[in-house]
Amino acid sequence: MFDFSVPSDTQLLVDTVRRFVTQEVQPLENETEALGDVPPEALKRVRGKAQELGLFAMNMPEDCGGGGLDNITMCLVEEEFGKTSDALIRRVFGQVYPMLLPCNAAQREKYLLPTVRGDKICAMAITEPGAGSDAASISTTARLEGDRWVLNGGKHFISDGDIADYVIVMALTDKEKRARGGITLFLVDKGTPGFTVNRVQPMMGHRGYGHAELSFDECSIPFDSVLGEVGGGFKLIMNSVAGIRLAHIGARAVGMASRVLEMMRTYASERKQFGQPIGDFQMVQQMIADSATEIFATRMMVLNTAWELDQGREPRDKVSMVKLYASEMIGRVADRGIQVFGGMGFCKDLPLERIYRDSRVTRLYDGTSEIHRMLIAKAVIKNGLVL
Ligand SMILES: Cc1cc2nc3c(=O)[nH]c(=O)nc-3n(C[C@H](O)[C@H](O)[C@H](O)COP(=O)(O)OP(=O)(O)OC[C@H]3O[C@@H](n4cnc5c(N)ncnc54)[C@H](O)[C@@H]3O)c2cc1C
Structure with a gap:
C-alpha cells in the first residue's frame, strides 16, 4: 500500500528548518535588500546558529560530515528554505555541490570537508560569454605543461564567484572530443596567480548575493587539481x-x-x-x-x-x-x-x-x-x- 505520510522524525527536521527560516533568516530580508549585502554580523550569527542546528550540507553523505538526507527529505527541507530569499540562504550555507564527491584524499581534506563544515565557500564556473545553453562549446582551455595545468579563458555569471575560496572550473582538455571526454573540472584556489575576479555583474534580483565574471590568464595550477578524471568533467x-x-x-x-x-x-x-x-x-x-x-x-x-x-x-x-x-x-x-x-x-x-x-x-x-x-x-x- 502506498503511504504518502511524512515520518515524524522528518517532520521534526522540517519544523526545525521552518523555525530557523522564519525566526533567523526572514528578519534579515529587508536589510539585505536595502544594503545589497547581508549584514556581516548577522550573517556570522545566523551561520553559527545553522551549524549548531546541524543544518549544513544536509545533502551530502554522512561519511564526509554531511546530513546524509535522501532526496525526498532534502526536498521537504528545501521547501522551507524557499520561504526566504535565495540570496540569504546562499550566503548562509554556501553551495555544497555533489560534484565534489569524487575528490581524492588530499582534495577531500582541502576542499570537500571544509566546504561541508561551512568553513570554505565554493563556486562552480561553467558558463562563458560565448557558451551558455551549449556548455560543451566552452573555449576555456587547460594545457599540461610539465607537472602543471595552465588555464586560459573567461567565465561569467558565476554565483558566489566574488567570495568563493575556490572555484570548480570547467575547461577543455581535448578540443576535438569536447563533451565526449574532452572536458575536465579543475579546483582553482582564490589568489592563484592568473586567476582574477573581474567584477560582480549587476542583476535584476538576488540582491546580497554576487554573480561574478572570472578570468584565467596563464593560470598555473598543480597537476592534482583535477576533480574526478581528466576528460570526465561533462x-x-x-x-x-x-x-x-x-x-x-x-x-x-x-x-x-x-x-x-x-x-x-x-x-x-x-x-x-x-x-x-x-x-x-x-x-x-x-x-x-x-x-x-x-x-x-x-x-x-x-x-x-x-x-x-x-x-x-x-x-x-x-x-x-x-x-x-x-x-x-x-x-x-x-x-x-x-x-x-x-x-x-x-x-x-x-x-x-x-x-x-x-x-x-x-x-x-x-x-x-x-x-x-x-x-x-x-x-x-x-x-x-x-x-
Ligand atoms: C543569476 C544567474 C546565476 C548563474 N549562476 C551560474 C553559476 O554559478 N555557474 C555557471 O556556470 N553559470 C551560471 N549562470 C549561467 C546560466 O547557467 C546561463 O545563463 C544559462 O545556462 C543560459 O545560458 P545563456 O545565458 O548564455 O543563454 P543562451 O544559451 O545564449 O540562450 C539565450 C536564449 O536562447 C535560447 N536557446 C538557446 N539554445 C536553444 C535551443 N537549442 N533551442 C531553443 N532555444 C535555445 C535560450 O533558451 C534562451 O532563451 C547563472 C546565470 C544567472 C542569470
Missing part, C-alpha cells in the same frame, strides 16, 4: 545536476509560492473594497485557486521524482519536467500575488516584488525553459511518456 556535471535541480529549483519554488499564497489568502480576507473582502470576488478567487492547484501539482512532481532518485533510478526527463514546470509556476504565482495585493504588491514594503524579481532567474539557469522543453520533447518522441 559527465560528472550531468550526473550530479538532478538533485540540485529538484531541490534548488523545484522544492524552493514550492516554498516560495506557498509563502506568496499564504499572503494572498490573508490579504483576500482582510482587504475590503466595495464593502466586502476582495476574497469574495470570483476573479480574486480564481487567482488563489489556480495558484493553490499549481503549487500542489509541483509538489507532487518534486516528491515523486525525488523518490525515483532515491530508488537509484535516473529520471532525467522527469527532472526536466519538474525544473520547467516549477520555474514557470513560481513566475505565475508571484505575478498573481502582486495582482491580488494591488498597488501594495508593487510596493517594496512587502516581499512580493522581490520574490517576483528573484524568481525570474529560475527559468534561465540550470537549463533554460526552452532547453528543458527540447529535452522533454525529444524523450517523449523517442520513448513515449514514461511515468
Whole structure:
C-alpha cells in the first residue's frame, strides 16, 4: 500500500528548518535588500546558529560530515528554505555541490570537508560569454605543461564567484572530443596567480548575493587539481545536476509560492473594497485557486521524482519536467500575488516584488525553459511518456 505520510522524525527536521527560516533568516530580508549585502554580523550569527542546528550540507553523505538526507527529505527541507530569499540562504550555507564527491584524499581534506563544515565557500564556473545553453562549446582551455595545468579563458555569471575560496572550473582538455571526454573540472584556489575576479555583474534580483565574471590568464595550477578524471568533467556535471535541480529549483519554488499564497489568502480576507473582502470576488478567487492547484501539482512532481532518485533510478526527463514546470509556476504565482495585493504588491514594503524579481532567474539557469522543453520533447518522441 502506498503511504504518502511524512515520518515524524522528518517532520521534526522540517519544523526545525521552518523555525530557523522564519525566526533567523526572514528578519534579515529587508536589510539585505536595502544594503545589497547581508549584514556581516548577522550573517556570522545566523551561520553559527545553522551549524549548531546541524543544518549544513544536509545533502551530502554522512561519511564526509554531511546530513546524509535522501532526496525526498532534502526536498521537504528545501521547501522551507524557499520561504526566504535565495540570496540569504546562499550566503548562509554556501553551495555544497555533489560534484565534489569524487575528490581524492588530499582534495577531500582541502576542499570537500571544509566546504561541508561551512568553513570554505565554493563556486562552480561553467558558463562563458560565448557558451551558455551549449556548455560543451566552452573555449576555456587547460594545457599540461610539465607537472602543471595552465588555464586560459573567461567565465561569467558565476554565483558566489566574488567570495568563493575556490572555484570548480570547467575547461577543455581535448578540443576535438569536447563533451565526449574532452572536458575536465579543475579546483582553482582564490589568489592563484592568473586567476582574477573581474567584477560582480549587476542583476535584476538576488540582491546580497554576487554573480561574478572570472578570468584565467596563464593560470598555473598543480597537476592534482583535477576533480574526478581528466576528460570526465561533462559527465560528472550531468550526473550530479538532478538533485540540485529538484531541490534548488523545484522544492524552493514550492516554498516560495506557498509563502506568496499564504499572503494572498490573508490579504483576500482582510482587504475590503466595495464593502466586502476582495476574497469574495470570483476573479480574486480564481487567482488563489489556480495558484493553490499549481503549487500542489509541483509538489507532487518534486516528491515523486525525488523518490525515483532515491530508488537509484535516473529520471532525467522527469527532472526536466519538474525544473520547467516549477520555474514557470513560481513566475505565475508571484505575478498573481502582486495582482491580488494591488498597488501594495508593487510596493517594496512587502516581499512580493522581490520574490517576483528573484524568481525570474529560475527559468534561465540550470537549463533554460526552452532547453528543458527540447529535452522533454525529444524523450517523449523517442520513448513515449514514461511515468
Ligand atoms: C543569476 C544567474 C546565476 C548563474 N549562476 C551560474 C553559476 O554559478 N555557474 C555557471 O556556470 N553559470 C551560471 N549562470 C549561467 C546560466 O547557467 C546561463 O545563463 C544559462 O545556462 C543560459 O545560458 P545563456 O545565458 O548564455 O543563454 P543562451 O544559451 O545564449 O540562450 C539565450 C536564449 O536562447 C535560447 N536557446 C538557446 N539554445 C536553444 C535551443 N537549442 N533551442 C531553443 N532555444 C535555445 C535560450 O533558451 C534562451 O532563451 C547563472 C546565470 C544567472 C542569470
